Amino acid sequence: MDYLPLFHTLDQKKCLLIGGGSIATRKARLLLEAHAHLTVIAPTLTNELSDLVQRGEISHQARPFKSNDTLGFHLVISATDNDLTNAQVSKEAQSNNIPVNVVDQPTLCSFIFPAIVDRSPITIGISSGGVAPVLARLVRAKLETLLPHGLGKLASLAAEYRQTVKNHFTNAKQRRLFWETIFNGPIADLSYQGQQAEAEKGLLQALAQANDVAPAGKVYLVGGGPGDPELLTLKALRVLQQADIIIYDRLVSADVLNLARRDAERIYVGKKRSDHSVPQENINALLLRYAKDGQRVVRLKGGDPFMFGRGGEEIETLIDDKVAFEVIPGITAASGCASYSGIPLTHRDHAQSCTFVTGHLKDNSVNLDWDQLAKPNQTLVIYMGLLGIRQISEKLIQRNLPSNTPVALIQKGTTHEHKVIISDLMDIADKVEQLKPKPPTLIIIGTVVSLHNKLNWNR
Ligand SMILES: C[S@@+](CC[C@H](N)C(=O)[O-])C[C@H]1O[C@@H](n2cnc3c(N)ncnc32)[C@H](O)[C@@H]1O
Structure with a gap:
């Protein structure tokens, strides 16, 4: 800055x-x-x-x-x-x-x-530091269209009742939740439309009905997508911006984390392949502890929490302890990597089914149903397959999948370091040794990969 x-x-x-x-x-x-x-x-x-x-x-x-x-x-x-x-x-x-x-x-x-968006008392200053004033003006124009003109009226209403609301709640978090409900609901709409008297009445009614009890905690199991923050769902974004605690993994991109509420506490529980920094039981215990303490906990995972993400195990513990939770899906690496590489996972001329497998088991072995995986007219997507790539390609060739079957290995899909290595079953392991791609990587095997040359839009 x-x-x-x-x-x-x-x-x-x-x-x-x-x-x-x-x-x-x-x-x-x-x-x-x-x-x-x-x-x-x-x-x-x-x-x-x-x-x-x-x-x-x-x-x-x-x-x-x-x-x-x-x-x-x-x-x-x-x-x-x-x-x-x-x-x-x-x-x-x-x-x-x-x-x-x-x-x-x-x-x-x-x-x-700065260029100014004025909804006093809400004021937004936008600056490019003098290097791109036209761009700053465009950003301002965009914000002008997005923000209701009555935003200032709503802020003034909040200012008028700030102390009254403060006196009503002894619990600061309960107070914040009250205001969030007001700002996101029909009372805000009334204020935007200039119906201040009705808005005031609604606010006082809502206050009279709001009790001053510490809120119950809740866990949101959120899929953060493969890396590009614009691939987050609207729901994931909203929950991230309301979180008290964010417990996140290594695969969650910094850009996604930057969209979270600034005041939220962030706890890194990232696991590397060889270094299980926080054991799963401890993560489960953390979720329980914070939720029982009345916090809104976001358990943020790369991709989709139910796709090789141990999301199921985490919510089992919550169910056992009767802790409220919600699961918010994310775009899994397979979808993100395939789309951003111009490789359709199914195609009428190439593949009528698509199988997602993990290329890495707990004991470091790769033990899969090779006969099933070697069948033609399908696409194989292999998560966590980088280490086992030689074994995987040899096994598939042994089960008669042609050695010239195209293979794509995608590095850091959808991020700024997105890179696609195209090869075939025979050569992919040597190519990986030679090019040393950076994890995370995803492997796509099947003739759909041949479409990459023509359909790749993300050059
Ligand atoms: C433990 S799994 C988690 C998968 C995640 N839940 C999902 O839905 O994408 C981790 C593996 O996902 C794949 N992966 C995740 N994000 C990726 C990305 N941006 N690019 C390539 N592969 C990715 C890699 O194979 C990585 O080893």
């Missing part, structure tokens, strides 16, 4: 604007919206600025900038078309530790203005 976004209070603070043209006028409007006490130094003014002077809303000194003009001000903006003046203003202000902005000259600024 090159700039730290901060919100500056200017209420009745003395601010100085050098320049009286149209850009200066825009800056004056912003400063006045923030209730600044504004002085403008400029030989001439736009009509709008002159009107403000006449109405006594700003002070004006009709002359050019001179030394020591910035002294005593809380914030300074230079919006002149004179480079020398702009540089002088910047130097003087910075040497006196006064925040200064010179319009369109980032090197002369100690702070920059």
Whole structure:
């Protein structure tokens, strides 16, 4: 992050604007919206600025900038078309530790203005750090369309009843849940539509019905997908943003984790093949402990929790202890890797079925129904097959699957390091030894792989 976004209070603070043209006028409007006490130094003014002077809303000194003009001000903006003046203003202000902005000259600024989405008191500042202002404006336009215009009204309603609600709940978490329900439900809609009286009535009714009892905990077993955060389901995203505790695995991508609620506690229980850092029993115990403590626990797993994810074992413990839970599916590695590599898992000309198998057993062996797997017209998807790839391909060839059957090995599917290695049953093990792909990897075997050349859109 090159700039730290901060919100500056200017209420009745003395601010100085050098320049009286149209850009200066825009800056004056912003400063006045923030209730600044504004002085403008400029030989001439736009009509709008002159009107403000006449109405006594700003002070004006009709002359050019001179030394020591910035002294005593809380914030300074230079919006002149004179480079020398702009540089002088910047130097003087910075040497006196006064925040200064010179319009369109980032090197002369100690702070920059973001693009603003204003739903006061909700205010959003968007900045590209000055490197892509058009993009920042596009982001702003997008947010403008997404956020209800009445958002500010809802925030004002919340401000009005903040203390009343605080007095009602001794339990802080219960209070947060109450507000979340209000903000996500019909009372928020009433407020967006400007029906403040009805919204207030609804809020007070909801408060009267809300009891101040510590909420029961719940576990959400969530599939985080194969890596690309945009592949999360809407439900997974919502639950992640409401979590108190997130217990996550090695396969959960950092980008997905970044979408979680900032205040949530994060517990890593990642397991590597040779290093079971947190035993399964301990993970089960953690889930129980936090849920019984009234927390909203997200157990976040890579891909889908019910696909080679031991999700079943984790919820069994919850059922035994009568802890509430929900399972939220994710996109499994097979779907993600296949789609992002242009390899359809079934195809009328190639494969009428698709089998998912694990290429790694508890004792490090690979023990599968080879006769079944070697049958034609099907696709095999092998999870955790990297170590056993030589054994897997030899066994399939022994059971008469042609040695030239195409094989794709996909590294870190759907992430920025997504890579596809194409080979065949005969050569895949040598190719893996030679290219040393990084885990996690997924193996797809079958003639559908031959479609990769034509259908790969993700180059
Ligand atoms: C313990 S399994 C978990 C599978 C997960 N529950 C799912 O539905 O994708 C881990 C294996 O999934 C595969 N895998 C998971 N994410 C992957 C990715 N982004 N790219 C390639 N393979 C992946 C690898 O074979 C890895 O060894």
